Structure formats: structure tokens, C-alpha cells
Amino acid sequence: MERLIFDAAAGLAILFAGVMVVHRHPVKSVLALVVSFFGLAVCYVMLAAPFIAAIQVIVYAGAILVLFLFVLMLLNVGQETRGLRRRPIQQVLASAAIVVFAALLLSLLRGHGADVPASVAAEAPGEIAPLARLLFSEYLLAFEALSVLLLAALAGAYVLARREDGA
């Protein structure tokens, strides 16, 4: 059952990721990515990580992608112009690189994972307390550094986006 739901959710995520890349209108790209991230959140629940799933929905789909939408509306960015391809050689090289990379990655991953024993009922799946204990003991320094990073990002975003005339 878990496997069935995981595969369905992962398929949904991959499908809408494809929609996101193909769509020419950025707003629709963002909305497709929201659906993709919801699919990923379901995957995380199936992998016994409900806290990460909640964060995925709240922070990623709820905050980051809404920020994208906000900026898109602010800039009023329209459809990407199709235009003529001024640098066809770059497109060709990029496509070749993607194909080679995909072949390498998938051939690498295909045989992998068989040697790792399939999870047998992770005891008490989805409990947040052990995660919190780990986060606030072993990773406490990183956690605090993260708050400084977020503060720096806040200040940086303000400085970058404000008007030049000092308002």
C-alpha cells in the first residue's frame, strides 16, 4: 500500500515538474510546481517523515512559491517570448549534456538500492520528538547559525530590492 501511494505521488510530482519546465507562462509554471511539491509531501509521509512533509507544504509550497508568485505579479512578467534562437549551438550542447547526464544518472541509480535492506516498519514512524532532540542537541550550532543566515538573507533582500534613491 505504501509503495502504491508513493509511486502514484512520485508520478504526480514528476508529471507536474515536467509541466513546470515546459510551460511558457511563469505563473502557470509556479502553480504546476506547487502541485509537484504537494506530491513530494505525500512521498515524504509515505517515507515516515511527516514533519518534513508539513514543512514542505508550509514553507515550500506556502511561503517560497507564494514569494515567487508575488514577485511575478509585482514585475508583471508575461509569457516568455519564443523568439528566434540566437544561440542554437548552446541549445544543442545543453540538450546533449542533459541526455548524457540523464543516462549516466539513471544507469547509476538503477542498480542501486538493492543492497540496502528494505525498511521494516520504522519503529514509531513519524514521531517528531526524536527529530527535535537530534536537532537541538547534535545540530544545535547549525540550527543557531541558520537563524543568523535567515537574518542575513532578510537584510540582503531588503538592501537589494529597495530603491536606489535612498527611500
Next chain:
Amino acid sequence: MIDAVPLSDVLLASGALFVIGLAGALLRRSAITIFLSIELMMNAANLALIGYGYALHSLEGQVVVFFVIAIAAAEASVGLAIFVALFRHKETIDVDEIHLLKW
């Protein structure tokens, strides 16, 4: 949990998402879409981390994903601020039009 999710499924999904993100980042010209593709690649990596944490009965994977998501939030805010500043100067966010540092 007789039929738990096998690691190979997780890795395959993660790899597929990463390749889609890479294609978007390399082939699209709208800076916003490129940025979205990068977010997608980060999520592919997150999925692999969670999958390994699940298969190996470890919580470390979830901790790392927690940090990745927080850093992605910081990165998105700064990146979008750069786009706003860029748009103010150039009136476009098409990466072919932005060639200040290209020869």
C-alpha cells in the same frame, strides 16, 4: 508494513526530478523559470536524503532536509530580490538580454 517503499523507487523518482530540473535550468530563458528549476533540483536531492534515511532507519536525513529547506527559503528571498533589482534596471528578466558579465 509488508510492502514498504523500496529505495530503488525513491532514487528513480529523485533522479527523474533532478533531470527535469536540470533541463529546465539549461534550456529555459526566463530567470524565474530557471530559479524554479533549481528549486526542483533541490527537492530531488531532498527526496533522496529522506529515502536513504527511511531505508537506513536514520533521522539524520530528515535533519539535513530541514536545513536544506531553510536555506532554500533564504536563497529564494535573496534571489528574487536580485530579480526585482535587475528588472528595475533592465525591464526584463530574460537571461539572454542580461549580458553585463558576458563578452
